[in-house]
Amino acid sequence: MSTASTPSISGDISGQSVAVSRPTSLGGVLSVPGDKSISHRSMILNAIAQGDALVQGLSGGEDVISTMHCLQAMGVSIEPAGAAGSYTVKGRGSQLEEPSDILDAGNSGTSMRLLSGVLASQAFVSVITGDGSLRSRPMQRIVHPLKQMGAQILGRQNDTLAPLIVRGGSLQGIEYDLPMASAQVKSAIMLAALSADGDTVIHQPALSRDHTERMVTAMGGSIEENGLDLVIHPSKLKAVDITVPGDISSAAFWIVAGLCHPNARILVRGVGLNPSRTGIIDVLLEMGAGDGLKLVDERTEGGEPVADILVTSTDLHGVEIGGDMIPRMLDEVPILAVAACFATGDTVIRDAAELRVKETDRIDTTVTEMTRLGANIESWGDGMVIHGKSELNGAECQSHGDHRLAMSMAVAGLLGNGEVIVHGAADASVSYPEFWQHLELLVEDVR
Numbered sequence: 038m039s040t041a042s043t044p045s046i047s048g049d050i051s052g053q054s055v056a057v058s059r060p061t062s063l064g065g066v067l068s069v070p071g072d073k074s075i076s077h078r079s080m081i082l083n084a085i086a087q088g089d090a091l092v093q094g095l096s097g098g099e100d101v102i103s104t105m106h107c108l109q110a111m112g113v114s115i116e117p118a119g120a121a122g123s124y125t126v127k128g129r130g131s132q133l134e135e136p137s138d139i140l141d142a143g144n145s146g147t148s149m150r151l152l153s154g155v156l157a158s159q160a161f162v163s164v165i166t167g168d169g170s171l172r173s174r175p176m177q178r179i180v181h182p183l184k185q186m187g188a189q190i191l192g193r194q195n196d197t198l199a200p201l202i203v204r205g206g207s208l209q210g211i212e213y214d215l216p217m218a219s220a221q222v223k224s225a226i227m228l229a230a231l232s233a234d235g236d237t238v239i240h241q242p243a244l245s246r247d248h249t250e251r252m253v254t255a256m257g258g259s260i261e262e263n264g265l266d267l268v269i270h271p272s273k274l275k276a277v278d279i280t281v282p283g284d285i286s287s288a289a290f291w292i293v294a295g296l297c298h299p300n301a302r303i304l305v306r307g308v309g310l311n312p313s314r315t316g317i318i319d320v321l322l323e324m325g326a327g328d329g330l331k332l333v334d335e336r337t338e339g340g341e342p343v344a345d346i347l348v349t350s351t352d353l354h355g356v357e358i359g360g361d362m363i364p365r366m367l368d369e370v371p372i373l374a375v376a377a378c379f380a381t382g383d384t385v386i387r388d389a390a391e392l393r394v395k396e397t398d399r400i401d402t403t404v405t406e407m408t409r410l411g412a413n414i415e416s417w418g419d420g421m422v423i424h425g426k427s428e429l430n431g432a433e434c435q436s437h438g439d440h441r442l443a444m445s446m447a448v449a450g451l452l453g454n455g456e457v458i459v460h461g462a463a464d465a466s467v468s469y470p471e472f473w474q475h476l477e478l479l480v481e482d483v484r
């Protein structure tokens with residue numbers, strides 16, 4: 038194992054445990070995988086559209102592969118089309134085939150919830166399940182509105198947990214007050230609403246990512262947006278070619294690494310900057326990252342704003358965040374907690390109770406693992422406070438089976454004083470299969 042003073046990553050990077058310590062400098066140029074949320078939607082929406090589509094830059098993460106396999110099990114032809122991440126999807130219109138076996142969404146909440154919205158209108162019976170984490174995550178939030186629309190859905194524990202059994206059929210439009218700002222729930226209802234009888238109205242409590250709205254509209258679907266209210270008119274979709282931008286949630290690991298390491302320069306190419314996803318950039322700018330965080334070559338690709346992001350070492354200070362900011366950076370809270378350890382003063386995160394029902398209870402797992410590293414961090418029901426600057430030390434950390442935890446701990450290892458051993462390192466593949474290779478590249482490029 039290496040020591041904290043040598044630029045280092047050791048252990049089998051395809052295996053379960055990897056040791057990471059702070060290199061003297063950190064630098065390089067890389068492209069992160071295609072945006073996970075857009076990747077799921079590019080497969081699902083093109084599958085239920087008419088015509089063929091070429092999707093490029095698809096994420097190779099396990100979550101997206103789960104969606105692809107479920108769709109293939111329902112007769113959708115999805116074939117590689119040359120370059121890595123390029124696929125041809127042959128749309129089936131709104132009619133899928135009854136799957137002959139149980140659909141497996143793996144670790145992916147997006148696969149299970151969005152596909153349930155599709156299954157709700159299919160005239161067949163299907164069963165969808167997932168791994169232990171997914172089977173413990175709340176499904177009542179989609180079961181309730183989809184039943185109200187006319188689908189029959191059964192699940193464990195009074196229809197609240199997967200496996201879910203869905204007997205789809207004719208649906209009616211509903212008016213629905215979304216109880217939480219969730220893009221997965223909103224999208225499940227929208228997907229069902231496309232083939233319902235009558236309009237569906239969704240009242241959102243706050244804006245969550247709007248990739249479904251954008252893609253449905255690009256495919257000729259009819260959605261009216263009025264502030265936080267959405268009206269979905271039943272629509273037939275036309276397949277569209279999609280180039281998936283880089284995932285800002287994956288880029289966030291290198292943005293924080295580059296800002297907080299004392300001698301860093303990292304360029305992340307082609308990152309999607311949809312405003313419903315850029316909360317992490319806004320928060321880091323509020324923390325004083327301005328001099329070290331530059332958006333380069335801002336452009337629009339496939340209807341989504343995209344830029345390269347250049348980060349260099351910068352001093353940060355603590356901030357208070359909550360309210361509407363949280364859905365804009367929900368998946369980035371664990372890595373923000375790492376950044377907050379290197380900021381002066383306190384960083385306070387409120388209104389983030391949704392973190393408790395992610396792949397793990399991310400308030401608990403983040404606080405547990407950061408505490409092992411010596412962070413001065415406390416949690417409460419819907420948030421946490423990180424007292425900066427905390428000296429981070431070496432320790433053995435667990436991913437708890439959560440990809441974002443594994444990657445956040447690895448970045449803590451790149452920044453802190455001792456060697457961080459990340460157990461469950463391979464979990465990164467759920468969203469970012471190239472994560473460990475990219476980490477090595479950033480360390481090696483400056484050796």
Ligand code: S3P
Pocket residue numbers: 073074075077147218219220221222224245246367368391
């Ligand atoms: C996602 C929505 C978010 C996010 C998840 C992906 C999506 O969850 O945490 O990783 O693709 O719709 P919410 O449903 O809580 O918004």
